[in-house]
Amino acid sequence: MTTRRITWLGILIALGGVALALILRSFTPSSLIVFQIAIAPAVIVLLLALSLSALILGIHLISRRQQARIQNALGELHDSLESERRRFIQRLDHEMKNPLTAIQVQLDNLQSGEGRDLPVVEDVRKQVGRLTSLLRGLRRLVDLETRVLEIEKIDVEELLNEVVELLQAPERIQLDVQHIPWSIPPIYGDRELLLVAFRNLVQNGLRYSGDVIQVRARHTAGHLVVEIIDTGRGIPAEELHLVTEELYRGSNVHDMPGSGLGLSLVKIIVERHGGQLEIRSRPEKGTIATVQIAYEQS
Amino acid sequence: MPENVDTTILIVDDEDAIRSGLVSALERAGFHVLEASDGQQALDVIEAQKLDLIVLDILMPVLDGRQVCRKLRQAENWTPVLMLTQIEATGEKISSLEEGADDYLNKPFDSYELIARIKALLRRQEVAGRSVQMAHVLVSGRLRLERETQRTWLEDGEIALSNKAFGVLAHLMSRPMVIVSREQLLDHVWGWDDPTGMRTVDVRVAEIRRKLGDAATDPEFIETVAGVGYRFIAEVASE
Numbered sequence: 001m002t003t004r005r006i007t008w009l010g011i012l013i014a015l016g017g018v019a020l021a022l023i024l025r026s027f028t029p030s031s032l033i034v035f036q037i038a039i040a041p042a043v044i045v046l047l048l049a050l051s052l053s054a055l056i057l058g059i060h061l062i063s064r065r066q067q068a069r070i071q072n073a074l075g076e077l078h079d080s081l082e083s084e085r086r087r088f089i090q091r092l093d094h095e096m097k098n099p100l101t102a103i104q105v106q107l108d109n110l111q112s113g114e115g116r117d118l119p120v121v122e123d124v125r126k127q128v129g130r131l132t133s134l135l136r137g138l139r140r141l142v143d144l145e146t147r148v149l150e151i152e153k154i155d156v157e158e159l160l161n162e163v164v165e166l167l168q169a170p171e172r173i174q175l176d177v178q179h180i181p182w183s184i185p186p187i188y189g190d191r192e193l194l195l196v197a198f199r200n201l202v203q204n205g206l207r208y209s210g211d212v213i214q215v216r217a218r219h220t221a222g223h224l225v226v227e228i229i230d231t232g233r234g235i236p237a238e239e240l241h242l243v244t245e246e247l248y249r250g251s252n253v254h255d256m257p258g259s260g261l262g263l264s265l266v267k268i269i270v271e272r273h274g275g276q277l278e279i280r281s282r283p284e285k286g287t288i289a290t291v292q293i294a295y296e297q298s
Numbered sequence: 299m300p301e302n303v304d305t306t307i308l309i310v311d312d313e314d315a316i317r318s319g320l321v322s323a324l325e326r327a328g329f330h331v332l333e334a335s336d337g338q339q340a341l342d343v344i345e346a347q348k349l350d351l352i353v354l355d356i357l358m359p360v361l362d363g364r365q366v367c368r369k370l371r372q373a374e375n376w377t378p379v380l381m382l383t384q385i386e387a388t389g390e391k392i393s394s395l396e397e398g399a400d401d402y403l404n405k406p407f408d409s410y411e412l413i414a415r416i417k418a419l420l421r422r423q424e425v426a427g428r429s430v431q432m433a434h435v436l437v438s439g440r441l442r443l444e445r446e447t448q449r450t451w452l453e454d455g456e457i458a459l460s461n462k463a464f465g466v467l468a469h470l471m472s473r474p475m476v477i478v479s480r481e482q483l484l485d486h487v488w489g490w491d492d493p494t495g496m497r498t499v500d501v502r503v504a505e506i507r508r509k510l511g512d513a514a515t516d517p518e519f520i521e522t523v524a525g526v527g528y529r530f531i532a533e534v535a536s537e
Binding site: 097098099100101102104105106107108109112128132135150152158161162165166191192195 | 313315316319320322323326405406407408409410460461462496497498501505
């Protein structure tokens with residue numbers, strides 16, 4: 001219950017007390033003694049009402065304080081879990097880099113010598129490559145969470161054009177940037193990071209759909225809204241809340257290569273810009289990924 | 299006869315498996331290779347031998363890679379150093395370069411990547427002389443760039459460049475009159491993993507031009523070489 005409601009309740013109880021006191025008084029005879037006797041219960045009721053409202057307010061304030069303390073404690077716990085997680089990834093990254101480098105270098109040596117024609121060497125190299133890129137992805141995730149953003153003015157259309165250019169599939173990407181009745185204002189953000197975020201989303205659309213995908217950018221109610229719409233295989237409803245988790249891969253995409261880090265990176269980048277990533281999807285129909293960034297936030 | 303046989307390279311890494319693997323790979327590429335397993339051993343070899351390049355790991359016992367590099371530069375030893383960094387964060391790369399390393403490579407890497415970097419560094423040495431390549435402060439007329447602190451001044455006023463724009467300007471300024479391709483800039487300034495394209499380089503060059511007031515059509519500092527990349531066209535001195 002909010003403080004305002006509690007205060008109103010207190011006032012109502014107090015007013016009720018006053019009203020009751022007045023009603024009791026209206027039934028009293030005019031004699032002063034009788035009036036005093038008659039008014040006494042009204043005063044008692046009034047005092048009781050005031051005490052009761054003070055008591056309720058007191059209890060409420062104490063519970064609010066306790067709630068704030070619990071929230072603070074939860075916040076601290078969350079922060080410490082997050083930094084523990086980051087430290088763990090850093091340690092993992094550090095401990096795995098040297099063995100992976102050694103394996104990689106010795107594989108190169110093997111392939112340059114006797115093992116030149118052994119297919120197994122190439123298979124092992126591919127798996128080392130997977131581990132290496134997984135490690136890089138995890139490290140990048142931690143880096144993104146902590147690095148200082150380089151904020152600058154960004155032309156949204158130019159940025160999205162660069163995404164299209166990067167992915168080298170212009171015939172499959174339909175870019176629709178709002179120009180009427182007004183053009184999208186520039187946004188302030190870290191250009192390189194937003195490029196990574198939009199590139200990942202568009203790349204996902206291309207990867208999981210054989211068709212043309214749409215990228216729409218709008219200026220709506222003080223927000224930049226970019227939607228990436230594909231008609232691909234979609235995401236099962238029960239998995240939608242999991243797709244932005246680190247290393248999560250959808251149950252219907254195991255036949256495709258991927259690290260399970262792309263959407264986590266997008267989420268971190270968007271949230272670091274004070275924005276939101278929303279994903280709506282229907283299996284076998286397609287997926288809409290929406291990035292919303294408030295202009296005042298950016 | 300292998301082409302690099304007169305080139306001596308010192309590999310410094312405390313991991314035996316990495317060191318021995320790299321020694322084989324570099325010897326196969328024709329280099330003469332020496333090895334050391336910690337920073338102090340590296341300094342002993344450096345004192346006793348004439349080297350063309352040092353591949354230096356950062357995290358090592360006794361003396362770490364940064365300390366070795368700092369000692370070398372303090373002693374006015376300008377042998378090119380390629381640092382093997384552990385962490386991919388930008389800060390680690392920048393701090394490696396601040397200690398006087400000429401280039402860096404993130405672990406894990408493959409030996410082909412390392413050999414390509416070594417060759418590029420050796421070529422750089424031949425093309426551009428030491429002074430500008432290694433200098434911490436570069437001056438070109440009214441433009442002054444301080445590598446260590448990542449600060450840039452035009453006339454007497456400091457200009458704020460983004461990290462990447464600073465990297466591009468420093469890279470171009472340390473190679474005056476040399477055409478640098480967009481790919482080379484991407485490789486050196488952005489690294490191997492960033493999913494950036496050619497347009498990203500152009501955006502950063504546009505930022506530099508805007509902040510320096512340098513016109514693309516009649517440039518004082520950076521010239522566009524159509525279809526290739528960019529060239530720093532003013533004279534550069536080192537301090």
